[in-house]
Amino acid sequence: MRIRKEWTIAGSLELLAVALANWQALGGIRTDEAKYLLNIPYPHPPLARWIFSLTEAFPFQEMFWRLLLSTLVVQAVWIVWDMTRKFHLAEDRIMVCAGWLLSSAALTQAGAITMAQIMAVQTLAFLWLRTPLEADTGLASAIRRRPALIGLLWTATLFTSYPGALLFPIAWDALRRSGCSWKEMAAYLAGPAVLLALYTMTNPLALAIMLVHRNEGLGTGIAAKSAGFIRLWLVGGSGVASVAGTWGIIAVKRDWPLLFSSLLVFAFVLFSITPWYYSILFAPFFVGGLWKIFHHRRHPGAFPLSVCMIFACGLIVWFVQPSRTPGPARETMLAISGLAPESGEVLISGPFGHEWQYESRNVIRRYRSEFAKDAAAVVCLNPCEPMFDTSGWKRLPGTPVETWVRKRSIDRNTPDTI
Amino acid sequence: MRRRLQSRLFLMVLLVTGAVFCRQAWNLLPLFWDSNARDAAKAAVTAVAGREGWLLSDMLVNEVTPHDVRLTLRRHVRGTDPESCRLIALADFSIRTCE
Helix, strand or coil: CHHHHHHHHHHHHHHHHHHHHHHHHCCCCCHHHHHHHCCCCCCCCCHHHHHHHCCCCCCCHHHHHHHHHHHHHHHCHHHHHHHCCCCCCHHHHHHHHHHHHCCHHHHHHCCCCCHHHHHHHHHHHHHHHCCCCCCCCCHHHHHHCCHHHHHHHHHHHHCCCHHHHHHHHHHHHHHHHCCCCHHHHHHHHHHHHHHHHHHHHCCHHHHHHHHHHHHHHHHCCHHHHHHHHHHHHHHHHCCHHHHHHHHHHHHCCCCHHHHHHHHHHHHHHHHCCCCHHHHHHCHHHHHHHHHHHHHHCCCCCHHHHHHHHHHHHHHHHHHHCCCCCCCCHHHHHHHHHCCCCCCCEEEEECCCCCHHHHHCCCCEEECCHHHHHHEEEEEECCCCCCCCCCCCEEECCCCCCEEEEEHHHHHHHCCCCC | CHHHHHHHHHHHHHHHHHHHHHHHHHCCHHHHHCHHHHHHHHHHHHHHHHHHCCCHHHEEEEEECCCEEEEEEECCCCCCCCEEEEEEECCCCCEEECC
């Protein structure tokens, strides 16, 4: 009976995951998503983007990963459920789970292809592994008996995204609770960190981009930075969990590893360029804060708090919902792909994102008029200056941006009329 | 005993991977230690990218010597990426394919 109930809940959650993935897909591929799917080697370490790139040949690669990541985020609520199994009141457990599942960040980013939500789930996993256990049973306990698995999780976290290093205090605590000696902890924690430093030295582009972003982040005024931070903090916990979770982290029975990790991540968000998808980084820490509140005292307000959370989540999601308007890349490249041969290059004038590479079947090159003689198509996002010789070229009608394709390729690819 | 085996296995995997990274990083050491080499490599890569219309994110620097920069030009597209090795001379930014 209990198993049937759990399968029903898992099925309903999966339906939610499918809906969230579809919601994200409406906006088309974004530049960062394309960068990860194509395994373009910056700014993050290679693990996740390498795994993504293994599926590059799939025609449905984008939707495949949207669904998988959405499922990962939504079904991660089971980790929270397991964290709270010592709680006596179901409403307390539901409130802590709501801290994750009703986070506006989780709902509006679940189907996006970014490293942030993977790191959020990794944070949740570390918090789960350091939850006090009542008995020597269950998956968390089995993992704790094998600290190498915690070391692997730490390695995977570091090699997924650089901010993963900020989880060092809770990773250390998870290893400490698994009964590791100091030597073992040093090997499991410092080993992967040294490996990451070595990897970074092999990829100067990642280092250069990090420095550029750091300068951009530090160059923003404190008022703009604070406003961006507060916005992400609110979205991360739908307001209610933001306040309660932060209070739980700071005020309820000092938990130094959680406090240090959350301070590091909060400071990282404050001093970075605060892209919208960082808000999900807050969510697992708010879950940790809520867990502390409901673990340390019998709180009478779980039910009203859950109701407030539902309304706050609905309201915030309404304002921060993902864009449903795709950029011009897909439509333009679809028009080109029907007409241009695959062997030629597509020249693009003006600044463009990686989504143009993702949507194109042809190699992309920056526009210069002298390259046009060997090109299959030209896209003028900015005016193509100096203009190339357009004799032998046809401007495609109906594309969102000025697009030119060779006439002979049009002739070759247009089917004969019968 | 099993825990010790796990930690040794873990360290061994790290050491093997670390050795591969060390070898790659060794060829790029001038970028970190010699500011002249760093500036020269940066100027060469950006100048060639601008001249050839290549994307910087497609150019993976593999080695920096006093005379040239060796890079892998990997044009990222869906499916198999066309990849080639190029040498950029630091003196005149001329390009040749690696031997």
